[in-house]
Amino acid sequence: MNNFREKANFIWSIADLLRGHYKQADYGKVILPFTVLRRLDMVLEPTKKQVLAAYQKHKDKKPEVLEPILNGISRVKFHNRSKFDFAELAKDHNNIAANLRNYINGFSISAREIIDYFSFEDQIKKLDEYDLLYLIVKHFADARDKFKVSEPMEMGYIFEELIRKFAEISNETAGEHFTPREVIRLMVNILFANDKDILRKEGIVKTLYDPACGTGGMLSVADEYLHELNSSARLELFGQELNPESYAICKSDMLIKGQNPANIKFGNSFSQDGLEGETFDYMLSNPPFGVDWKKAQKFIKDEHDNKGFAGRFGAGLPSISDGSLLFLQHMISKMKHNGKNGSRIAIVFNGSPLFSGGAGSGPSEIRKWIIENDLLEAIIAIPDQLFYNTGIATYIWIVTNRKETNRKGKVQLINASGNDWENGDKDNPFYVKMMRSLGNKRKEIGDAKNGKPDQIKTITEIYEAFEEGEYCKIFDNEDFGYTRITVDRPKRSEAGEIELDKKGNPLPDSDLRDYENVPLKENVEEYFRREVLTHLPDLPAPRPSPGQFCVYVLKCADESFYIGQTGNFPLRLQQHEKGEVSWTAPRLPVEVIHWEVFDSRNEAVKRENDLKTGFGRKWLKREYSKNSLSAAARQAGAWIDHNKTKTGYEINFTKYFYKYKPLRSLEEIRKDILALEKETGGMIEQILR
Incomplete structure (x- = not known):
């Protein structure tokens, strides 16, 4: 062979x-x-x-x-x-x-x-x-x-080699239907990593499915891996493909390798599920990045609306411009649920499914459903520039409903991107630079062949070890959740006065509205007090508004107190300040030091008379000296609108592996500029003259 x-x-x-x-x-x-x-x-x-x-x-x-x-x-x-x-x-x-x-x-x-x-x-x-x-x-x-x-199998290898060659010279479309072999091998290694003892059993038969199988590369590599591990094992391959030529190639490959070609279906996996009701032991896929699902929109939305979780898309619908998370939901629907057997999924995504969409959005709700049901086992960031038709960063998600005991309630993140390697491309632990690029593919993960390091093994071992380190972080499921709160601040008139609603509460200013993502493990109120209120000034207590019967107290310039009652406090105060009230006119300016609100004028008049008595005036002077009257009261300068609170989930991969790199010193920059000036033979100096 x-x-x-x-x-x-x-x-x-x-x-x-x-x-x-x-x-x-x-x-x-x-x-x-x-x-x-x-x-x-x-x-x-x-x-x-x-x-x-x-x-x-x-x-x-x-x-x-x-x-x-x-x-x-x-x-x-x-x-x-x-x-x-x-x-x-x-x-x-x-x-x-x-x-x-x-x-x-x-x-x-x-x-x-x-x-x-x-x-x-x-x-x-x-x-x-x-x-x-x-x-x-x-x-x-x-x-x-x-x-x-x-x-x-030998003819299958020949055919696969031909597929690879034609994919490489057709760079503009290769990435749509062909996944680099080393990426597939890494996915297969991790998918099967914890099952080697099971897969070595004599005559074992397992099933594997790819809902976007392209030319069948993932199916073939998985079959090859199992054949190497156990020659008596059989992996029954299933798939579906939308592109006619890729479908023909995949089906041919299955026929040539002795697989059942009837297991490969043609059509859109969402609207024409050729394997409806089937479940599988393993699933692999590299669905197209950022491809819209408009053509199947009506079918998918109807299933979501009418079937809910009885269908495939109950958790939510992503943006119409990217159907990646639909593929994952579709695959989860084909998991086996018979106890220990269950299923394992490996799927390649770009960065969008990690964080796109805020709390309550379709993508966030899908992530929430996956994580809260303890289905997400690991995410591996792999090097950029691995694929033929895109150089963007990509991630392998491992999803399963049969986590090992030590992995339950946990998510493992592995940074195998190689981006933080101090020597750049040189001796990078996770990729080798290709001698000749193929479209956007300029890197490959070493597979121990042709003198290359076994970087597939390196990444697989990091996954298997399940230990925190430079390239591996382990989190609780809840660490990716957050409560999104809406923070409102009061609306002010052009005169700077706080505007109140009918109940005397400050009206929110939509222009000042802000949002905070509170970690799910934190108490929302404590977080709000610590992170928001400490940075905002308190507001004065709301004064009576027109239509409210109130008693008010003014402190005049001669330190005397004026006590009155009114049904329109803003207007009455304005009259005082303009000198239109005979008693306070010669005692301006006046300061509002106290007010009380009542349901009727009779109640207001009664309270006014009480405060004008000797006892009432003593009480006013005592409370004023203690700074305890209404005017001294304060209320929070911001508040949470609890009706708008939502729970969201996102995986900010970059944040978890961020390494601070200090800025270069001014002295270093100065030396570089001088060296550059020297190299240019004084040209900079001449220009500056």
Whole structure:
């Protein structure tokens, strides 16, 4: 099996025939379907004559009866009842297009569907027009030995190598349908890390699913890993893919490797769930980053609104511009819930699902549901510039409903981004710089091959150790939660007076409204007093407003007290201040030192008379000296609007691994400027003159 790359390189070389007629990015549209056809041809060769004989005998039967009969004779899950094979096709140059179509139409339904999704008819027409069709068929016919392999897995490796090569020369789209192999290997390592004893059992059978399987890379690497760990184990692979060509490639790969191609479904996983009701032991996925879900919006929203948690999207709906968290909810819905068995998920996200959306928003509610149900086990930050079509930072989420005892109620964060490494790219513990970039891919995680360090092992060991360190932090689930409070401050008139509502309470000023995220573990009121009120001045107690009956006391310039009652305090005070009240006019200015509010004028008049007595005046003077009258009373300069309080969850990954880097000293900067000036031969000095 070690020479599979040599065989793949030979098949790859056939693409040279396309030069000048096809763009490099389109070579795969010809070579991959031909590779599939040639491999299927080789698999069917030993039973070809028997299948043709059986077809003549049973050809009048209905397809649903005929197909199983011929599949049984071919001893695989497909057959071909055309008289042609590649050897026969190569004998007739003049009729190659018609004969090739006849050959393709002779395949059983499952195999023919794969070819149809390649849109292969378009390539037949184009190749025939360029007079290349026969040349390509002849080269594949002559390459018989390259397709004669000892086991399906070897041909799978060959096919996967071809997929990788075509993905790399098609940089603009590779990231959509192809995940770098080392990233998948890391995900698989962590996904299976705690289950090695189970997976080593003789004849163990497990299932694995990818709802956005692309060309099937994740499924293939997981299958390869388990095969290395235990040759007697079997991993049944399931997936769904929306892109027709990627679907065809994935299904071909499954067929070539001896997997059941019927387990790979076509269509949108959200609106056309091809595996509805199924559950799986393991799930892997790299859904497209930041892709909107408008096309399935109505279906998803209806399921959310009508089914709630009985459906897949009960926790919430993310922004229409990014469906990443929909994929995760979809996968969680396919978890097994039978006690210890459960399921494990590894999924790649960009940074958005970590923190997008405030408290109460769809993304926050989804995070809240996942974390409060103790499903989030770990998040691993991996290096940027790993993917072909984007250089952004990415994260692997590990989600499971069967955490080990020491992990329950905890979330492990691993910083394997390599960004804080003091030597930059040199000897970075988490990535190696590529000699030649492929699109946006300039880094790779070392896999111990071709002299590279085993950085996949390094990251896996950090995960397995589950110990705090420079690159690993462990948190309680609640550490990611917060209470979002709305802090209001009073509204003031143009004159600077606090505006009151009908009950005499300060009106909130929406322009001054602020919000605070209080850690979930903290008491909200204590936090508010400590972090908010200590930084805001108190407000004077609210004065009586128009329409309220009140008794008021003024301190005049001669230290005498004036006691009165009114139904419109602001107006009456204004009259005093303008000198329109005879008793206080010669005693201006006046200061309001006390007021009391009553429900009726009679009550106000009675209280006024009480305060005007000798006893009442003594009480006023005593309380004034103690600074205890109404005017001295204060109230908080801000308050919480509890009706707007919400709980949210976010994972501020960068904050947890932040390292302070002191700014360079002025002396260092000065030396650099002088050195630069010296290098430029005095140019700076001349410019400054």
